Amino acid sequence: MTRRYALRDDQWARIETFLPGRKGHVGMTARNNRLFVEAVIYRYRTGIPWRDLPERFGDFRIVHLRHSRWSKTGVWERIFNALAQDADNEYAMIDSTIVRAHQHSAGAKGGIDKQAIGRSRGGLSTKIHVTVDALGNPTGFHLTPGQAHDLEGADVLLEDTQGQTIIADKGYDAQERLVQPLKDKGKAVVIPSRSNRKQHRTYDKHLYKARHLVENFFARLKQYRAIATRYDKTAINFLGAIHLAAAVVWLI
Structure with a gap:
């Protein structure tokens, strides 16, 4: 069996104690947690339909x-x-990135807006908002419809951020909504001003260059083909897959 999309033994050892149904845990014992986790990783990494999971992973309906x-x-x-x-x-x-939502992702209960899918000239899409730390490792996620403003993600992700200095592009230049509240919490802000502002804010241009780390993370996340294109009907399943893929990034 190929190990290309599987976890190494040391990686598995770091997460197995967090899983339900582990040996010695109160309640029903899950059968082969590791095989199941690797099945989900395989599906999202390759982008195949659930029904096309290799037989070694068992019944695809149970995995899904x-x-x-x-x-x-x-x-x-x-x-x-x-x-x-x-x-x-x-x-x-x-930062945020927009992923195309496949037409099969529509149809869940509550409609596309309830499932963080937006409809625009380019079709259906979802916006993934993310924060990363000083080393470029992910620390938080939020989903919105693709047409949502970046500040909608910032409202959620930066409310209780542990970061001492916040770095973002000029799309987050909102003095009253974002910049000043962060400063009031004692945070340093490295966000360039929009070109149409009469008075531009000074910022650390050298430190701003570190922002490429969040772009690097998006490149790693989109190696998961079923995240680069969204097939999940529900936002909660899609976000679950993102959390798993991000956990793998931490394990590397």
Whole structure:
């Protein structure tokens, strides 16, 4: 069996204690947690439909159902948050990226807006908002419809940020909504002013160059083909997959 998309033994050892149904855990014992986790990684890394999962992973319907359950109950997010405790909070960088949502992603309960899918001239899309630490490792995520403003993600992700210095591009130049509240919390802000501002804010141009780290993370995240293109109908399943992929980044 190929190990290309599988976890190494040392990587598995770092996360297995966070999983439900582990040996010695109260309640029902899950059968082969590792095979299931690697099945989900394989599916999102390759971008194949669930029904095309190799037979070695078992019934694809059970794998998909279990992934949905773990996404809903926050298992993937807890794994990610546990690993992200090691973040270097000297700096925090925030940005967003838009991913195309496949036509099959529409149709979930509540409509596309409820599932963080937007409709624009380019078709259906979802915007992934992310914060990374001073080393470029992910620390938080938020999903919105593709047409949403970047500040909608910042409102959520920067509210309780541990980063001491916030670095972002000029799309986050909102003095009253973002910049001043951050300064009031004692944060340093490295955000260039929009060109149409009458009075431009000074910022550390050398430190601003570190913002490429968040772009590097997006490049790594989009190696997962089922994240680079969204096929999930529900936002909670898509976000669960993002948390798992980000956890793998922490494990590398």
